[in-house]
Amino acid sequence: MKVQPRCRDCLKDLARQVVTLSKGGDGLLAASISLIESLFSADRSPTLISNRLLRHVRQETGVDDPFAGLKEMEFRRATESATRLEGFFPETLQGALQSSAFGNGGDFFVEHSYDVGSFALSGDVANIEARVYNSTKILVLGDNVGDFVFDFPLVKFLKTLDKKVFYAVKARPVQNDISMPDVERFASREMEGVLISTGTDEVGIRREDMSGVVRECWEDSSLIIAKGMGNYETISEFHGERPVVYVMKVKCGSVAASLNRKVGEFIAIAGGGYG
Secondary structure, three states: OOOOOHHHHHHHHHHHHHHOOOOOEEEEEEEEHHHHHHOOOOOOOHHHHHHHHHHHHHHHHHHOOOHHHHHHHHHHHHHHHHHHOOOOOOOHHHHHHHHHHOOOOOOOOOOOOOOOOOOEEEEEEHHHHHHHHHEEEEEEEOOEHHHHHHHHHHHHHHHHOOOOOEEEEEEEOOOOOOEEEHHHHHHHHHHOOOOOEOOOOOOOOOHHOHHHHHHHHOEEEEEEEEEHHHHHHHHHHOHHOOEEEEEOOOHHHHHHHHOOOOOOOOOEEEOOOOO
């Protein structure tokens, strides 16, 4: 997905937040805004720009994980909410996809109320179900710390189908994405035996950065389930190579326009090589 004019303000908001969390000053913020402007081009994706920004602030401040405190709070709130909502989502593939999409409802820009009162999932569930049952190996590309908790039912259900499941998280911290250090810190036993690293420390994942099991799954007949907008923004740049299932909450106008959806929708859709 290419950057849209409306992405400029979101990227500047990100700059303000990450500079503040990294204890940077006005000079670093000004330099970060200038970097965004210099990179803002219609042939680039929003994630390419945000990743350059995040790396710049990290190099200037030496702060590797500015979102650590927010992630801890997010994980705690998600865990408490998942406990409260236990039994709400049916123990079916559709229920597992509902849980996964619902958990994606919040990130550093969007406060998640974890209110299921108006929740509804739209998308190609029947098509996805057929793909799941016809696959022997499934790779889930994780997103943020909060929805990691709500992905437990999806991984559990896929394993009951005797599928070989991999759940990929970032090798090192980036933004509020779940990373290997987070997994160790939060001691998430529910994911034991399925967790792997993307080998990267960027939002989303670029084709050229795929390695190990992630590359193997991309290049063979594995089913790929990509969580969140960051993964969509990057993978949609090259997803014509093969089928991909996207599970997320649509949180911004640019992604909504790209998907022909509405802001606020929770979706599980078949894209890429599905046509």
